[in-house]
Structures are given as structure tokens and as C-alpha cells.
Amino acid sequence: MTEIVSSSSPAFVRPTAARRDIGIKRRYAAERRFRAYGMAAIVIGLFFLFVLLWTVISNGYTAFQQTTITLPIEFAEKVIDPKNERAANPSKLMTANYPLLVRDALVKALGIDPKNRAEVKKATEMVSASARMQLRDIVIANPSVIGTTVNVSLLAEGNIDSANKGQIDLAVEESKRKVSDQKIGWMKTLTDSGAMTKEFNTGIFTFGASSRPEAAGIGVAALGSLYMMLIVLALALPIGVAASIYLEEFAPKNRLTDLIEVNINNLAAVPSIVYGLLGLSIFINFAGMPRSAALVGGLVLTLMTLPTIIIATRAALKAVPPSIRSAALGLGASKMQTIFHHVLPLAMPGVLTGTIIGLAHALGETAPLLLIGMVAFVVDYPGSPMEPSTALPVQIYMWANEAERAFVERTSGAIIILLIFLVVMNLGAILLRRRFERRW
């Protein structure tokens, strides 16, 4: 108050800086602190994004390589078909003793005494048990291979694969390690002879569920996800667009349409697991659809995606200026014609963007699928959406529950694939928006 009094007095004294101190330093310091907090928050957020992606990628990039052991397998007739019955009874080839072929070849390659049972048994552990199926498929596809010797690339067992990729710490005491010194010696022998190599892992893209990490892949799950995405696209896009056109262009403003609006906004925020309960109780128990089927999963995800698509479509319809409508109506088009011939095509980029984002969301959704029985051990490709199948994120969930080191790698690999799908979809949506969206 004193300042005011003094400045109004005729004897005006210019106040010194010290007297005019209104805490400017303190206030500026507070300003800088506040600003730093903001920056720190963004940095922390980005840091977590980085750590998350780094964890997945550093754990997962090795999943795209797989150790294989190439052995000259002698398809000996006396092992596969000792009584020469295959002409009469082809199913004999299904049950032949293929592991013996692998054992013999491996023993020869490693130079182990075939009579030393214990060592032979240990050595055969190095090859994946899936080798049996692999050899069986070769023989059944081409029975003339019997009696010849062919070089076959067999999958190495999961722990051997991990050790070969350097993921098992060899400094640890032998008894606490999954791979013994003996096996490491054998691995060295095989590597030196060129039998053991690391190759690009095509299996992770094509195989189905397996309890052995080296023979597990996402192929079957990805097909299940594809079925579901097609169902979602085929149902949610037309229904969503139709619903939004009605609400945006035709609906009278009354209680009922208000209710529908509030309803849609709420449905967009309902926890996804609730949709799973809905699917279980209505589609499976009431309508009697099969459990674990991609059809049910697709329907559940459709209901979940609809609100997203409706909200995006309504925004896109709203963005089309009324002058377009007036012009069309003025030229004699009916209201329906105006909307379907003029407004909707102009809103389409926005609609498609919303749809792709909704689909990307549906692709990563796991919780509702757990409840409708998609946590299934599916080995074979589902031939139709009615057959038991699983989905990409559910496969990730199942692998995440496995304890082995090799499964952590597979899980991360599958996540990388899932994230790549999502990035591609989202980039597509962004490009679509940039390329076609008009600003009025």
C-alpha cells in the first residue's frame, strides 16, 4: 500500500528494485520447475514406451531364428517297414519307429558308442521330438524315399536352441543349468561339422500350438484371427454405417434417440470382458453355437467394435458440409439419394479410418476371447469359422504362462508380429486420412 501512496504523492520517488520485490525470482523459479515437471512427465511416458518396446524386441528378435541340425537320415527299410507291409497297409507308415532313424543318424554324426545307452539317450534329447512327425510326413509324401539316405534339417530341442543363441549362461554351475557340459561339447562338434546351423525360422509363422517351444508357431492362431477380422469387417462396417446414417441424418430428436446416443457412448466404455460374458451366455449357451469357434469370437468382437465405428462414422458424416446436402436436394434428389450418392462417399475416408482403428483394437483384444473358450490347444488349421480355433493374442497369453526360456522368446516374437500388424493397420489408417480426407 505504501507504494501506491508514494506514487500518488507529488514528490514522486522512483521505487528501488529492492522495495519493488514481488518475489519475481521465486515466481520464475516456480515457473521453471513447473515447466520441468511437464517435460519430465513426457520423458517418463516416452521412457516407458521405449522400455516396453525394447523388452519385447530384445527378447523376441531371436525367435525369428531357429537352430536346426542337418543329419543324413538313412530311411532304412528294416526300421520303417521290417515286414514289408506298406503296400497292403499304408497306415503302417504312420506308426513306424522314426525316432530310431534320428537316433542312428545322430549317434553316427557324434561318434558315440551305440551300445552306451545312457549317452545315446542324452544325445537324442538334443533333437526336437517333433522330428518324428517331420520324418513321417516325408515318408508318407514320398514312400520311394525308403531305402535311401537323405539330408534332413531337424529342429533342435528348445534348450539346445537357447544355448546355441547364447541365452543360457554357461558360467552357471552345470547342475543348475538346462544344458549339460556334455551336450555343449556335442553342440560344438555338430557346429564344427556344419550340421548345426541357425536358420530363419519359418516355423513360427506356420506351426500351430505345441508344448515344445521349437515346434510352436502362430500360424493356426493367425488364421483364427483372420477369420474373426473378416467377420468383424463384414458385419460391423455395414451395420455401423447404417446405424450412424440413421442416427445422424434421419432420427428425430426425441427421448429414444437420446437414449441410443447415451447407450452407444456407454457401450464404447464397457469393459471388454463383459462382452465375453455376453457371448458366452447368448451365443454359446442360448443360441447353441460351438465353443472355441472363430464365428462366436467374430460376433463378440463385432459387438465390441460397433460403437467405435458408429462414433467415427457419425463424426465423418457431421464433417460433410450442409451445402453438399442442400445442393443435392435442390437438384431434386431424394433424401436417401442425397445421403447415399453424395454425403456417404465424401465421408468414406473418415469411416474407413475409424473402421481400421476399430479392427486394430479388435485384433489385439484378448479378454472376451478367453471366456468363449478360445484358450484352446489347437494344432491344426481351422477349415472354417465354425471349427475350434484360437487367436493371436490368446496364443500370446497361453505362451506367456509357459515357464521355459524358449517360450519367453516365442511369446516376444509373436508380440512383435502382432505389433507389426497393428502398426501396418494404423499407418494405413493415417495414410488414408492424409490422402483422402478433405477439409471443408
Add this chain to the structure above:
Amino acid sequence: MNTSLILLLILIVGFAAYLAGRSRAIATSNGKLSVLHSLPGYHGTYAAICAIIPATIVLAVWAIAAPAYIDSAVRNALPQTVLSQGAATSELALGQVKSVANGLNLLDDAELAALNNGSANLRDVLAAKGVPLAGEGEAYMVKSAAQFNQMTATSRVLMAVVVLLISAAGAVFALRGISAPFRARNQVERVMLWTLMLASSIAILTTIGIVGSMLSEAIRFFNSVSPASFFFGTVWDPRFAAAGSEATQGQFGLLPLLAGTLYIAFVAMLFAVPIGLFAAIYMSEYARPGVRSIAKPLLEILAGIPTIVYGFFALVTVGPFLRDISAQLNGLVTGNYVSFIQAQSVLTAGIVMGIMLIPFVSSLSDDIITQVPRALRDGSLGLGATRSETIKKVVLPAALPGIVGALLLTASRAVGETMIVVLAAGVAARMQLNPFEAMTTVTVKIVNQLTGDLEFNSPQTLVAFALGITLFCITLCLNIYALYIVRKYREQYE
């Protein structure tokens, strides 16, 4: 003739009607299309609609109603001895009759004759055809099965004939009505409008479906467990009654699950709100457009990552990291290297969920902060306030209702989140306050109770629906309140 083939035939009839209608309209116009009220395409579409829609509706009704009718007819024709044993027995007998009927279709005449004069055993004959039969077949079943097969076949043929006739009749009716003044377009547009209305009613139907299905299952649950012991029970122990033992029912107390859910959501919000809010403030008030255009989408990537990935992140990275670092801390202080944070704990789940929520908080608040009118800021800055003072004393108070709404929406996501807690929070249902221990949530228990091969009628599975409707109500209240606040606030400045 199966249903999809009939449907295909209807569509073919419809397409033919479209072509016929169009060319008939053109013919009617005598080369001067302007005499027609509607374009020829509308006449064609009208004919197609008449051919397809009534027939499809009849087809759908028939396909649903006929099996039910046949079932009841066959059931009523079962011998009196079976019917007198109650509904469950006759239901079982009906099931067997159906599988016998399925098997009979595979038999040839000689085998059928052998069955009918009693010289062959029903079960063996069917087993030879690869149709397993539970229990010994009884003589009456062959008769009932034959009746069933015959009725099904009749119904199929009848359905095909009737539906195709209706379709053809519809097409003929429409084609005969084509004339120059006929308002085909108005008719077509009316049908379209109905279709649009039907589509928008799906949103309502979904809600009714959610509420109805969960409520009916939950009521079945409350028939065996009292609501009081569910809502106020403090022990969660849904034991299974072992075969032969005293039927202990298990306890279904909601409170430990609710406590875990709210605790984890609270930790997550504690983590996400300051970071998200400060990020939003920085991006809307300080950041240069260049920084903003990079940082905002990058942060929003976090929102696009599927929650299962966060769950895996918690399981593989955050959980072990917290466990190890707590062991190190404990070792430094007490010399005893024992971890006091478990790998699966409230803290792990809360932090990871918090990371997931950061972009929700930041982009929702960002929208709301940018909506605060420029004039308020300018006024405050003009009076000599610094920017942070403007934000703290003017912008935030003005934006507060909206921000509260945004936070409520975020909280509802935290409460309903599933995959992170399934992998990171643990399954132990207990009530305690230590954030370093495992707790469990409503969503985890829904998943636990419903994955696995369980009989659907036991309270152990039905409880999931009671949990589901509780969850639905909580999130619904949060959402409605939040949307109400956000909407009301938005109107203030428009």
C-alpha cells in the same frame, strides 16, 4: 435341401426379379424414361425386395420353429413309461432318439429291415457306422427315430417349397404392379429406412443382451447363494464339492475381489494421473508445435498397444525387476537379501496399468485444456501472472470439471482392465493393505471361473456372471457420470 441352398435360391430369384423388373419398367416407358415416376433400377430393386425379404423372414422363422415343433411332437409320442419318469429322463431319451435318427440315415434297407424285425442289436449296428450310442438302445427308439427322421424330411421339403413359392409370388406381385406412375423409389427408400433403423437398434439390443443375459445367470447364482453373502462376504473360496464328500459349497465373498480391484486401480491412477496431467499441460501450454506433433502421437502409441502385451511386460520385466530391486534394497539396509516385493503384486499390476493409462489421461485432459477459451489465458497473462500461475490459477480451475470427468473415464478403464491383472496381480483373494503382496480382482476371477471345463450350472461358474454384472454396474455409473460432466462442461464454452 439345406437352408443355405434355399437362401441362395431365394437370392437368385431376387436377382432375376431385379433384372425382370428393370427391363419391364423400361418396356413400360416405351423408350421415354421420363414418363416413369422412378428410375428403372428402383423398379427392379422393388421387385427384388418383394422376392427376397418375405421369403427370408419365413425361412428364418421356419428354421427356428420347426426343430422345436418336431422335438415336442416326438417327445409326446415317446412311450408312456418314459414320459412318466419326468422331464429330465424324457429329455435324455430324446437326445438318444436324435442320435439314433442320425445313425438310421446311414443304414441301408437290409440293415433297417433287420433292425425292425429285432434280429440285430441297435447299438452294434450303429457303432459299425461310427455312431456311438450312450447306453443300450431300446426298441421304441427306432420307431421314434424313424418318426423324427420322417418329420424332419417332410419339414425340409415343405419349407423349401413354401419359401420358394413365397419368393416367386413376391416377385410376380411386384412385376405385375410395375407401371409408369408407380412410386417404386418411395417404397424402396421406406425399406431402406427400416433397415437403417434396425441397424441402429442393435446398439440398444446389445445393452439389453448384456444386462439381460448377465442378470438371468446371476439370478440363477443367487438362487443357490444368498446375495448378502455374496455382496458382503469377506472370504472368497469357491471350493468344489468333491464327489462323495459332504457337499461343502464354498464361499463367494465379493469384498476381497472388490478391494483388490479398487486398490490396483488406485495405484494405477496414482501413477498415471500426475504423469498424464503434466504431459497434457506441457503439450497444450508450453510445447512448440513441432515437439507436440512428435510427442503426442508417440505417447498415444502406448494406448494402441494391446493389453496382453502390457501383461507380458509386467510378467517378464517389471515384476522380476521390482522383486530384485527390493531384495537389493533390503540387503543394503538390513544385510538380508530377501525381496519384500513379490513379482506378482498390487504394485506391479498398478504400475503397468498406470503406464497403459498415461495416454488416456493425457489426451483426454489435453482436449479439455485446449477447450478453455484463449481470453481467460490472455486476461491472466495480461495482469502479470506467469504462465504456470495462469495454468494453476485460471486454466486448471476452469478445466477442472472436464478433467474430473476424464479421470473418471480412465478409472472405469482401470477397473475393467483384465489382461494386465490376470498376468501381474496374482490369484490370491485376500484383504490387506500391503501393496507389495499379491491381490486379485473381479476380472481375474471372472476369467478363472470360466476358463476350463466346467459344468455350466454350478455356482462356481455362475458366480462369474454375478461378478460381471457388478463390474458392469460400477463402470456404467462411472461412465454415465463422467460423460454427464464432460458434456455439461463442453456446453459452457460453446
